[in-house]
Amino acid sequence: MENFKFYAPTKVYFGKDEEKRVGKILKEFHPKKVLIHYGGQSAIKSGLLDRVKKALDEENIAYCLCGGVVANPLLSKVNEGIQICKEEGVDFILAVGGGSVLDSSKGIAYGVYNEGNVWNYYARKKKVKGALPMGCILTLAATGSEMSNSSVITNEDGNLKRGLSSEYGYFKFSILNPELTYTVSKYQTMCGCTDIIMHTFERYFTPYDTLDLVDQMAESVVRTVIKNAKILLEDPTNEKARAEIMWAGSVSHNDMTGDRSLGDWACHQLEHELSGMFNVAHGAGLAAIWDSWANHVYMENPTRFAKLGHRVFGLDDSDTLSCALNTIEKMEEFFKSIGMPTSIQELLKRKCTEQELYELTYKCSFEHTRTIGKFKELDETDMLEIYRMANEKEVA
Structure with a gap:
């Protein structure tokens, strides 16, 4: 079994009307001035x-x-927030919104506390040494940023989307009222459900030996999201389903389903370039990539895919390779059933040009300087092949 660490310092207030307590909760931190983002x-x-x-x-x-703040939060807005904080003497940030707002808040918190251009920290040129304290009121179940240490920002100069994980990136508190997600559109709700599943998959598909308890927690999250996504398609204000999805989003990304440092993360890294270049919804981009990634890598450990199929979809196929492929097919069917694209052509309503595929690969490799993935390590040839597979898939 691989050693792992677990750290989840965020205090969660979950349930109806919890946002009304935010003043009293904030008072515990004795802020001089709060930025509401x-x-x-x-x-x-x-x-x-x-x-x-x-x-x-x-x-x-x-x-x-x-x-x-917009979807795929921008560096320019982060810099605007940093400037406001410095001018106003802000010492606490309160994020009110979905994952984009939460991630933008983390960028601001880093930029105020640390010297220099905040982008240098996302570009991995410098390491953060701290951050302003933060809290959040979540209005969209998707990214898990409310309980994770990660954030993702897009630099408009070059359309580069980069993530940063840091021990300083946790919220002091997160307020989760499922009713605040009732007005989220059907499409964005399903994008969120996809992101939750993918955060779970990134940890599940690991080359390391795992605890069966952790595997079963991950599988339970996936089953829960599949079940309740279907309910919300028909009944978007179903309180129980909204609550299940909201908590699944937090659990999927707070390392209860696996240590993020041991996970694969190739799909997220491949998708970041798609949404960086084309400004597509993150969850939709993940759905468009996952099937092609899975078909490219499953032979590294088909037993892992088969295990997911047995436990999540109830597949009884005794042949491991057949079961692995059926599992991939079942996931693709689910994504289609909730209106998610399963190819780049569906995602963009057109195919990428060969030049665009090369540019995606170039950016994903950090300009020829890195490989991605741990389930199967992917070099630039692999990245380009996955992009091509996703690009050439026929639209159903």
Whole structure:
């Protein structure tokens, strides 16, 4: 068995109306001034932003605002937030929104605390030494950023999307009220469900010996998401299903389903270049890539894929190779059933040019300087082949 570490310091407040307590929760940290960081109009139209401001006013907590975060959060917005924090004397950041807002908040927290250009930390040129303390109110179940140490930012200069994981990247608290996700569109809900499954898969498909308890927790998360995604397609305000998905999102990325440092992460790295170049939804990009990745690597350990098929889909095929392939097919069928693309052509509504495929590969390899993946280590030839497979798949 491989050694692992587990660290999940975020305090979670889960349930109906928990966001109303945010003022009292914040007061425990004695902030001088809070930056409320949020996305577009949904937080305003829903009244959530007003409720948050009221909760802070009632506790006499000073605050300032920084809104306008978009999907695939931008470095320019992070820099705007950093500037506001420095000018206003902010010493605590409250993220109100989905994963993009949460990730943007982490970028701001790093940029205020550490010297120089914050992009250098995402580009792995420098290591962060700390961050401003942060809390969040989650409005979209997807990225797991509310309980993970990771964040992803897009630099508009070159359309580069890069991630950063750090011990300083955890929220002090996360408020999870499933009702706040009721107004999320069907498409974005399913993108979120896909991301949750993929965070689980990135840990599940590892070359290392794993604990069966951890495997079964991961498999349970996948079964839970598959079951409740189908419910939400028909009944988007089903409280129980929304709660199941929201907690699955947190558990999938807080290392309960496996130590992230031992995971594969190739699909995420391949997808980051897709959403960096084409600004597509992250979950949709993952669905478009996964099948091609799986077919490229499954022979490294077909037993792992077969195990997933037995335990998640109830496959009874005794032939390991056949079961592994059937498992991949079952996952593709599920993604299609919830409206996710399973090819680049479906994702972009066109095929990539050969030049674009080379550019994706070049960026994914960090300009010829790295391989990706641990289940199977992928060099640039592998990366290009997976992109090509995903690009050439016929649209059903």
